[in-house]
Amino acid sequence: MSTILETLNAATSAAFAELGFPEALGATRESDRPDLAPFQCNGAMAAAGVLKKQGHKANPREIAQNIVAKLEGHPAIAELEIAGPGFINIRPAVAALTARAAALAADDKTGATDLPPQKIVIDYGGANVAKPMHVGHLRSAVIGECLKRLLRFQGQTVIGDVHLGDWGLQMGHLITELQDEQPELPYFKASKTSGYPDVSPVTMDDLARLYPAASNKAKSDEARMERSRVATAELQAGREGYRALLGHFIDESIKALKKGYGALGVEFDLWKGEAAVDPLIPDMIEGLKAQGITEEDGGALIIRVEEENEKKDVPPVMLLASSGAVLYHTTDLATLVDRKAEIDPDLILYVVDQRQALHFEQVFRAAVKAGWYKPEQMEHLGFGTMNGKDGKPFKTREGGVLRLEDLIAMMREAAQARLDEAGIGADFPEEERADIADKVGIAALKFADLQNQRTTNYIFDPERFTAFEGKTGPYLLYAAVRIKSILRKATDMGVSAGEIVIEDPAEQNLVLALDGFDRALKAATDKYAPHLLCDHVFRLAQAFSRFYTDCPILAGKTPEPVKASRLALAQTALRQLEHGLNIIGIDAPNRM
Ligand code: ARG
Numbered sequence: 376m377s378t379i380l381e382t383l384n385a386a387t388s389a390a391f392a393e394l395g396f397p398e399a400l401g402a403t404r405e406s407d408r409p410d411l412a413p414f415q416c417n418g419a420m421a422a423a424g425v426l427k428k429q430g431h432k433a434n435p436r437e438i439a440q441n442i443v444a445k446l447e448g449h450p451a452i453a454e455l456e457i458a459g460p461g462f463i464n465i466r467p468a469v470a471a472l473t474a475r476a477a478a479l480a481a482d483d484k485t486g487a488t489d490l491p492p493q494k495i496v497i498d499y500g501g502a503n504v505a506k507p508m509h510v511g512h513l514r515s516a517v518i519g520e521c522l523k524r525l526l527r528f529q530g531q532t533v534i535g536d537v538h539l540g541d542w543g544l545q546m547g548h549l550i551t552e553l554q555d556e557q558p559e560l561p562y563f564k565a566s567k568t569s570g571y572p573d574v575s576p577v578t579m580d581d582l583a584r585l586y587p588a589a590s591n592k593a594k595s596d597e598a599r600m601e602r603s604r605v606a607t608a609e610l611q612a613g614r615e616g617y618r619a620l621l622g623h624f625i626d627e628s629i630k631a632l633k634k635g636y637g638a639l640g641v642e643f644d645l646w647k648g649e650a651a652v653d654p655l656i657p658d659m660i661e662g663l664k665a666q667g668i669t670e671e672d673g674g675a676l677i678i679r680v681e682e683e684n685e686k687k688d689v690p691p692v693m694l695l696a697s698s699g700a701v702l703y704h705t706t707d708l709a710t711l712v713d714r715k716a717e718i719d720p721d722l723i724l725y726v727v728d729q730r731q732a733l734h735f736e737q738v739f740r741a742a743v744k745a746g747w748y749k750p751e752q753m754e755h756l757g758f759g760t761m762n763g764k765d766g767k768p769f770k771t772r773e774g775g776v777l778r779l780e781d782l783i784a785m786m787r788e789a790a791q792a793r794l795d796e797a798g799i800g801a802d803f804p805e806e807e808r809a810d811i812a813d814k815v816g817i818a819a820l821k822f823a824d825l826q827n828q829r830t831t832n833y834i835f836d837p838e839r840f841t842a843f844e845g846k847t848g849p850y851l852l853y854a855a856v857r858i859k860s861i862l863r864k865a866t867d868m869g870v871s872a873g874e875i876v877i878e879d880p881a882e883q884n885l886v887l888a889l890d891g892f893d894r895a896l897k898a899a900t901d902k903y904a905p906h907l908l909c910d911h912v913f914r915l916a917q918a919f920s921r922f923y924t925d926c927p928i929l930a931g932k933t934p935e936p937v938k939a940s941r942l943a944l945a946q947t948a949l950r951q952l953e954h955g956l957n958i959i960g961i962d963a964p965n966r967m
Pocket residue numbers: 498500501502503538539540707725727
């Protein structure tokens with residue numbers, strides 16, 4: 376069934392066409408002044424322009440009057456009003472709202488429609504083995520997860536890949552530092568090539584200690600740095616003991632990352648990384664050479680990717696450094712080869728810090744030059760940084776890099792303080808209170824991130840994020856919890872949902888909000904802009920809140936059929952709210 380807007384749009388477009396104007400001029404949209412009317416059609420001014428160009432006299436208000444005359448009596452329209460120079464304000468008919476509400480209530484997905492099916496890889500998360508996470512990794516995880524869910528909800532096949540950074544100098548640092556600590560381990564004996572222990576000699580905590588230790592020493596000690604470089608090169612050249620260690624490092628990191636990402640509600644389908652595609656590199660390079668698109672450049676192997684007459688400077692892709700080492704470009708290209716072979720996706724989205732925009736531009740151009748993909752099959756979705764109050768990328772109080780667990784703990788604490796302050800859950804069992812604080816903290820963090828335009832920076836402010844008032848995650852949770860409690864109460868009272876009949880303005884407003892869901896999904900998808908979905912969910916929660924205030928559902932004086940109608944409306948609102956929250960990646964508790 377069409378949305379209210381689609382129905383109105385079809386009517387106004389047809390009216391313009393009947394008067395001999397281009398149909399597109401008759402577009403109806405949501406009004407900038409919802410206080411006057413929910414929808415408006417502003418085509419009369421442009422239509423007058425068309426007539427004037429043809430040398431006719433034209434008055435936009437008169438055109439608007441003619442359009443209105445055509446629309447008068449349309450079953451989906453209750454009221455048409457001309458404002459200013461020729462704006463047409465449109466109020467839909469209550470009967471149309473009732474019919475639409477019934478359709479939304481009967482639809483599991485409350486009006487959401489599927490997109491033409493595509494196979495999409497989302498490359499997000501991007502944490503590095505042993506290197507601590509930075510806020511860029513956090514934002515990537517939150518945004519990428521949301522986009523994954525958004526696309527899946529609309530019928531797309533989506534594969535999320537964490538694309539671990541596990542193939543760089545940090546590996547050499549870890550190997551050499553571990554060797555200094557435990558030289559007797561079998562991994563370091565050059566003569567030994569198999570039979571290594573299954574159990575990792577290090578934990579994640581060890582890695583988190585070894586890496587900064589090595590990296591700090593290497594900064595001031597060239598010989599120390601050289602050992603790490605050599606170890607990295609030997610690892611990449613296939614030294615068995617080092618490969619075995621790498622396996623342990625990766626496994627330990629994945630275990631820890633799964634916990635951290637899991638706490639954030641972020642799940643990956645693939646836990647591949649740079650190391651996983653290393654075996655593809657020699658063939659890939661031979662192939663590229665055979666195509667004649669590589670060049671030797673001072674000992675390095677490159678692909679030139681700049682285009683003619685281009686203003687910006689796009690340096691060549693580096694396939695091999697003069698030392699023979701593979702680089703970030705190389706592993707990303709090999710990953711493209713791997714994805715083609717294993718998945719053959721229609722589209723690959725990279726949710727990575729805006730600061731890597733040039734890197735992806737280079738990689739994409741090389742992949743197109745190689746004929747592997749079309750340009751529109753790869754897109755980098757950059758984002759701004761989450762900053763501290765000082766306006767610089769957020770760091771811990773000690774100035775160190777972020778640990779996901781610490782950030783989550785901070786959010787939980789802020790949430791608990793808010794809950795205590797509001798007296799929420801004071802008499803709940805301890806375990807439930809902890810669970811609520813977790814959910815509120817995560818909801819606060821994720822919503823605060825996603826509600827911003829993706830490319831802007833924002834300031835980390837746990838106190839503001841966890842407020843129950845305003846455009847926050849907790850406000851949305853509260854809205855969902857409130858509806859759940861109404862539904863429980865209805866069950867207790869033996870009231871069940873029935874036919875929806877729309878009357879009250881607050882009911883009308885709620886249906887209009889519900890009607891916008893598919894539009895919000897499509898707009899958010901079109902621009903890969905989660906904030907547009909956040910806007911919708913917030914609007915829905917607000918519309919419900921007004922409905923709840925103005926339209927008693929279970930009160931004794933509410934007639935039975937009205938109770939049943941309002942209850943059905945509340946159920947539908949909850950279902951849509953939960954869909955929205957689920958896409959955003961937020962879990963509502965049952966009560967709070
Ligand atoms: N590990 C990288 C970093 O920390 C991010 C990886 C992003 N994805 C990719 N395919 N390059 O900067």
